[in-house]
Amino acid sequence: MMKRILLLINTILLATGTSGGALVMRLYFIHGGKRIWLSSFLETAAFPIIILPIIISYIHKRRRHRSSALISIKPPLFLASALIGLLTGLDDYLYACGVARLPVSTFSLIQASHLAFTAVFAFLLVRHRFTPYSVNSVVLLTVAAVVLALRSSGDRPAGESSRQYVIGFVMILAAAALYGFVLPLMELVYKKSRQRITYSLVMEIQLVLCFFATLFCTVGMIINNDFKVIPREARDFKLGETKYYVVLVWSAIMWQFFFLGAIGVIFCASSLLSGIIIAAFLPVTEVLAVIVYKESFHAEKGVALVLSLWGFVSYFYGEIKQDREKNKNRCPETDLPQSLPPNA
Numbered sequence: 001m002m003k004r005i006l007l008l009i010n011t012i013l014l015a016t017g018t019s020g021g022a023l024v025m026r027l028y029f030i031h032g033g034k035r036i037w038l039s040s041f042l043e044t045a046a047f048p049i050i051i052l053p054i055i056i057s058y059i060h061k062r063r064r065h066r067s068s069a070l071i072s073i074k075p076p077l078f079l080a081s082a083l084i085g086l087l088t089g090l091d092d093y094l095y096a097c098g099v100a101r102l103p104v105s106t107f108s109l110i111q112a113s114h115l116a117f118t119a120v121f122a123f124l125l126v127r128h129r130f131t132p133y134s135v136n137s138v139v140l141l142t143v144a145a146v147v148l149a150l151r152s153s154g155d156r157p158a159g160e161s162s163r164q165y166v167i168g169f170v171m172i173l174a175a176a177a178l179y180g181f182v183l184p185l186m187e188l189v190y191k192k193s194r195q196r197i198t199y200s201l202v203m204e205i206q207l208v209l210c211f212f213a214t215l216f217c218t219v220g221m222i223i224n225n226d227f228k229v230i231p232r233e234a235r236d237f238k239l240g241e242t243k244y245y246v247v248l249v250w251s252a253i254m255w256q257f258f259f260l261g262a263i264g265v266i267f268c269a270s271s272l273l274s275g276i277i278i279a280a281f282l283p284v285t286e287v288l289a290v291i292v293y294k295e296s297f298h299a300e301k302g303v304a305l306v307l308s309l310w311g312f313v314s315y316f317y318g319e320i321k322q323d324r325e326k327n328k329n330r331c332p333e334t335d336l337p338q339s340l341p342p343n344a
């Protein structure tokens with residue numbers, strides 16, 4: 001029961017973060033923001049906010065066991081999280097390059113390949129067992145993103161050279177592949193860990209991961225002089241100086257939700273489900289962009305939204321069905337030996 005509540009909370013965090021983060025990042029670029037390293041830095045820079053829930057969880061633990069430590073992460077898990085953090089830092093940079101350079105539709109198409117990469121790596125790294133429902137869900141979500149991208153022809157942003165466009169394309173594809181690798185890698189780390197993984201340990205992992213990703217992007221910002229440019233960029237920001245800083249702060253908070261949600265969903269369910277939620281909320285982001293940024297609405301966005309909701313529901317229906325069958329098999333009256341796992 002507790003795991004179900006945690007799954008719900010983390011799904012909400014991931015969904016809010018994936019849509020909100022992308023929308024706020026786009027707001028930054030639309031209104032005159034240009035710094036790619038700064039944007040990637042913001043993806044993980046709000047990591048100190050995670051210290052608060054870690055302390056709350058520690059106070060709870062102390063009530064039950066006087067000997068509990070504030071930080072329980074051991075060196076092997078720390079090292080693995082640090083390594084995944086560095087990969088995430090690189091991924092953040094690639095992702096920000098794509099968001100800055102590509103029109104939304106092309107970006108969506110390539111983002112969709114993210115789910116395919118996650119599915120392949122989940123199979124290779126953690127031997128994820130697919131059910132007809134999860135396969136159906138992956139296919140529907142991929143089709144949804146392709147539909148979204150059908151309008152991409154000829155919508156290269158004004159003033160952008162084709163070389164810049166190709167660079168953006170390659171960068172976002174690399175980000176999709178890398179993040180499609182990182183999610184199952186995290187699942188593998190949970191599986192192989194000698195330490196028992198609890199949710200408070202997941203938050204510690206998030207802290208270490210985001211610290212190293214931020215460190216990676218800080219180096220990029222220093223080399224590119226981003227820190228010095230911030231006051232000037234704020235003065236020139238089309239929405240005004242104060243709003244510039246508000247946008248930066250909200251971007252950091254939204255992305256923190258995204259990353260905690262992603263590794264939290266892996267803890268409660270699987271890396272594939274994280275990928276499915278990210279893909280399912282892609283059309284939601286597009287429809288929200290129509291509402292809040294008055295971007296043009298076309299039928300493809302509506303169709304993509306319906307397909308992705310269908311894919312999302314299909315996945316959960318399969319899970320619920322599998323759960324029910326498992327429970328039925330445990331029931332004494334139907335106590336026949338089951339040689340085949342449900343939905344195999």
Ligand SMILES: Nc1ncnc2[nH]cnc12
Nearest residue numbers: 043091092095175176179
């Ligand atoms: N760094 C990132 N942030 C948000 N979404 C992503 N998808 C792939 N990489 C990502």
